[in-house]
Amino acid sequence: MIDIEEVLGPDGILAKSVEGFAYRPEQEAMAKAVTETIEQGGVLISEAGTGTGKTFAYLVPALVSGQKVIVSTGTKNLQDQLFHRDLPLVRDALAVPADVALLKGRSNYLCIHRMETTLLEGRLRSKEMVGQLMTIKSWSGRTKSGDIAELNDIPEDAQIWPYVTSTTDNCIGQECSDYSTCHLVEARRLAQEADVVVINHHLLCADFALKEEGFGELLPGADCFIVDEAHQLPEVASNFFGVTLSGRQLLELAKDTETEYHREAGDLKEITEKTASLSKTVRDLRLVFGLDLRRGAWKEISADHRIMGTLEKLDGELQGLADLLEAIQGRGKGLDSCLARCQQMQEVLTSIRNDEESDDIRWFETHRQSFRLNRTPLDISGMFQAQMERHPGSWIFTSATLAVGERFDHFQPQLGLASAATARWDSPFDYPNQALWFVPRGMPDPRSGDGYTEAIVEIASEVVKASKGRAFLLFTSHRALRLAADLLESKLDYPLLVQGSAPKAKLLDEFRSLGNAVLLGTASFWEGVDVRGEALSCVVIDKLPFSSPGDPVLQARIDALRKRGGNPFMEFQVPQAVIALKQGVGRLIRDVTDRGVLVICDPRLLKRGYGHTFLDSMPPMARTRDIADVQRFFDDEIADTA
Incomplete structure (x- = not known):
């Protein structure tokens, strides 16, 4: 390993060779901690505030370590950014001969x-x-x-x-x-041969859960695992350690079976009759769930005779198709594959329907034309720890949002990381001078329902006029977003961009190029979005991002905590909301020259006892409750550029 100061220091290699590189003591400190973990083994949990430069802080040690390193990140967009931009930049600057590879699902x-x-x-x-x-x-x-x-x-x-x-x-x-x-196959081969491989959490967990035959050769050869955007990992891992059966899977099985039958057999018409019958039963099942789009616990449907009866009929259809495919087994590779899929789907359906003794959470969700039946583990910490022991390299978990206040008590238990070393580095940005935090007076309680979104639109209109557009309006529900979009149409003279009207990447490109737009988004715009410069100078958040209390997985976890004598609200729901809010707030200031106003409309932030937990976790911005201060903030900006 080389001296980190020689690379990331004020006169280091990157300062001399990378345009726009700025020395940050926090970045150097994090890189030293990552280097020590890679050299000595063990587990490090690290939070690096926005602007720390955590990507370079772990890529430099990874590239010079001489070890096989897996870097797992939250989304495909971040994968592409790491592989196509950040990795080549650091590798070329260091002139190290490391082979790198990108592997997606x-x-x-x-x-x-x-x-x-x-x-x-x-x-x-x-x-x-x-x-x-x-x-x-x-x-x-x-x-x-x-x-x-x-x-x-x-x-x-x-x-x-x-x-x-x-x-x-x-x-x-x-x-x-x-x-x-x-x-x-070629992408996997390159990944197996590379020194540094960029994957995502879904692939990491697919291998852990042994759900991707043929992928398991990659991870056992790794010496070091770096998990970026680690705050997303517990939810992804929970899904992968459970099982799911969807209407789309079932319809694809019917379609593929019919296709392969015509290609490889053609002399047993009962198969096409059975695939048609299976497809009809799948569509009937979607209909008996009702027209509403919803997520619910299994107990909500367990007494519904129509749904339970259709599920039983679906089991019979799968059994009937499997019997027919077994009768012609060996006639073709495609049909044999369909038989294996049919049997596996029937096993999953049986495990979800008849799993009453398990602690696992059984639940369902409906989409416009499909449905999903799910069984999710209540607690994955033991399973995750067992997998980490199977891959005994060094482990680094990092994100801009892992701590609540200064503690990692919320994140660690979810993955069984109680004995891990922890470290935090605050953002190097000058928040007191770069940002103003506005909590408006007179807002109604968001739980009162009627009138809350209308009140947000009124205050947002004033703020957006002061900022001359250049704003993100972030909502905790699609319903509130749609209502706000309708109300703002006639109130603003600035371009209005609404999530769902175009692909996310296109909306962001348009937002950047227009320079005075107002973008309305929900969850997918709260994180992983990087708009630097004047185009984004204001972020308005409608309310504290508590998860829906009706979510069946959340409700099961709340019930389990309550049974153990805990306080689910303070121990789970508040920390989850704090981390989500930190992500939303992180959209505002992305560079040392950025300036902006953060508006949090929810009065509970200052009126409820738990509000201090949010306040203690936020960047140290200047604060106000007076709209005149917001107008002065933007007037000063205009004066500075005059």
């Missing part, structure tokens, strides 16, 4: 077999999908990685993607005729 790679099958079938539902398929076919001859992120012209949520990518359910692995040219 299988649904991010073109599946040649499924694309060719879709082309042959010619049964797409719209001209738009046909056009998209032709674009993908043309691109398939040029791409080296097969990463569908290269195709910017096709939206992330386009209906064509499931037809040209694979899942663990429908991939036939080494039996596939296109296996030798498979983009996913």
